Amino acid sequence: xxxxxxxxxxxxxxxxxxxxxxxxxxxxxxxxxxxxxxxxxxxxxxxxxxxxxxxxxxxxxxxxxxxxxxxxxxxxxxxxxxxxxxxxxxxxxxxxxxxxxxxxxxxxxxxxx
Amino acid sequence: xxxxxxxxxxxxxxxxxxxxxxxxxxxxxxxxxxxxxxxxxxxxxxxxxxxxxxxxxxxxxxxxxxxxxxxxxxxxxxxxxxxxxxxxxxxxxxxxxxxxxxxxxxxxxxxxxx
Numbered sequence: 001x002x003x004x005x006x007x008x009x010x011x012x013x014x015x016x017x018x019x020x021x022x023x024x025x026x027x028x029x030x031x032x033x034x035x036x037x038x039x040x041x042x043x044x045x046x047x048x049x050x051x052x053x054x055x056x057x058x059x060x061x062x063x064x065x066x067x068x069x070x071x072x073x074x075x076x077x078x079x080x081x082x083x084x085x086x087x088x089x090x091x092x093x094x095x096x097x098x099x100x101x102x103x104x105x106x107x108x109x110x111x112x113x
Numbered sequence: 114x115x116x117x118x119x120x121x122x123x124x125x126x127x128x129x130x131x132x133x134x135x136x137x138x139x140x141x142x143x144x145x146x147x148x149x150x151x152x153x154x155x156x157x158x159x160x161x162x163x164x165x166x167x168x169x170x171x172x173x174x175x176x177x178x179x180x181x182x183x184x185x186x187x188x189x190x191x192x193x194x195x196x197x198x199x200x201x202x203x204x205x206x207x208x209x210x211x212x213x214x215x216x217x218x219x220x221x222x223x224x225x226x227x
Contacts, residue, residue, distance in 0.1 A: 043218040105155035
């Protein structure tokens with residue numbers, strides 16, 4: 001059974017701090033990794049994806065991938081109250097279009113002002 | 114560009130009734146995924162299609178569930194007969210046909226079976 005594990009939280013950080021969200025996966029064949037943000041009552045929204053080991057930065061967000069450790073993380077710098085949401089980690093076995101994703105159950109982030 | 118369109122947004126029905134959920138893909142996308150989300154089980158993949166062909170339906174919970182993709186842009190998920198344990202939010206997502214497999218989600222259908 002292929003699994004994606006996340007700490008359910010809640011993770012609470014003050015405004016302006018760095019929030020660190022972590023995810024581990026079981027399938028060593030996994031090739032692509034995604035972070036989705038889901039506000040309460042809304043649908044998941046893609047915010048980052050990463051395919052290669054190392055860091056990928058996009059604005060205040062940085063995704064980090066370590067395939068040897070089967071670990072992917074998301075850093076949110078200068079956290080804002082509007083970042084309060086559930087963050088879902090998703091993993092795919094391939095990079096081709098139409099490959100299914102396996103989702104973790106998500107980590108709830110709360111940013112206090 | 115319009116995103117993934119789902120209808121209805123909310124559905125309340127009684128146990129035993131038939132329920133049909135609908136999804137329209139983003140123009141130009143050719144992969145479609147149906148998910149179900151509950152607090153207990155999180156986001157579960159039910160079935161997905163590539164170029165109108167069902168690829169993996171192993172996540173469909175029972176024979177009561179069926180999905181079709183009659184053309185390149187539209188899909189239906191049917192539950193017959195519905196049961197209270199089917200109550201969940203059902204999402205449809207589409208993915209483009211080239212290079213990468215990012216998925217874009219529709220707004221979801223909140224199903225309540227009484």
